[in-house]
Amino acid sequence: MSVEKVVRAEGANVKLRLKLDITQKVGEGRLKTKYEVSQYDLSAGYVLPESLKNLVPRDVPEFVDTERYVQRLMRALYHFKQCALIGPSGTGKTHVVYLVAKIAGLPLWEINCSLQTSVYDLFGRFVGLGKENWVDGLIVSWCRHGGILYLDEANMMKQDVATRLNPLLDTRGHLVLAEKDNEVIPRHKYGYVIISMNPYSVEFAGTKPLNVAFRRRLSVWINFDYLSVGSNISEREIDLVCERTKVSRELSESIVRAAAELRRRYKSGDLPYAPSVGDLINWATLIADGLPPLVAAEETIVGVASDDAEVQNSIRTTLQLIFSKKK
């Protein structure tokens, strides 16, 4: 397996990757119009190397974009070449990054910074005996060939990697390969960087504030949130769940209401997890297959949230309240 495949396999957002199987081929031109991003051409003049074609995302599912995240991200990349995305788990950060890479037709180099990806995988190494065969790591490949470098969970990045990335994030940045006779690699003209992370807070076990040097190199920060939270219910989220799963609209509305309440509780620090749209689609899929809503929730919404019996019970109470109201 090539280095980038290894790293992508390790760092892939598995949840999203599975969802990507749902084929929804829509032309890039149509997407540019739909998300109103025609003026932000990120790849005009870029020649995509044949060998990198498989790094351009293909079948990205539709994204309900009430906050114009796609446009805001593409605008930031167009003007500043890099951007940060902040928001709780499941709010669509990774989904938007895939969509932007698809619309722009750029290769996506994805690194999950919380995984123990080695410095060799990221920067490169000599293989075999002696110093003849050097293999580029993922970051070096991005720097040479361009595309979008996506650093997921960037606040979990190890200090040694962050330190080496700092000069790259300056305008006209470059990378110095100390391990390869200090070769200097300029950042590719079409080399974009997106970092994403969960907000720093007590609920996100293990999160920490982003490295300061890193923080000041990013000009645009986009905050992500759920489509529906508390009493604020998004009609488009209801539509999305029933369109994808064929449950009735009425049922879809109850599902979204339940999720909105769980998200409200999660945001107030009362629950450790809140369901994403993806989780709702899984839940509704089992209902469409014939399971009663609360039974289907056991295997999806309740199970995914926590192993803790107390937390699970507290989620059940919210669900029962909403579904019993309906009867």
Ligand SMILES: Nc1ncnc2c1ncn2[C@@H]1O[C@H](COP(=O)(O)OP(=O)(O)OP(=O)(O)O)[C@@H](O)[C@H]1O
């Ligand atoms: N607005 C949306 N429209 C359609 N699908 C969405 C939307 N928001 C989230 N999803 C779906 O919800 C799931 C979670 O989204 P995603 O993985 O992009 O979240 P994330 O913000 O990257 O979360 P994490 O911080 O855990 O990495 C995916 O299946 C994604 O397709």
Ligand SMILES: [Mg+2]
């Ligand atoms: Mg993600």
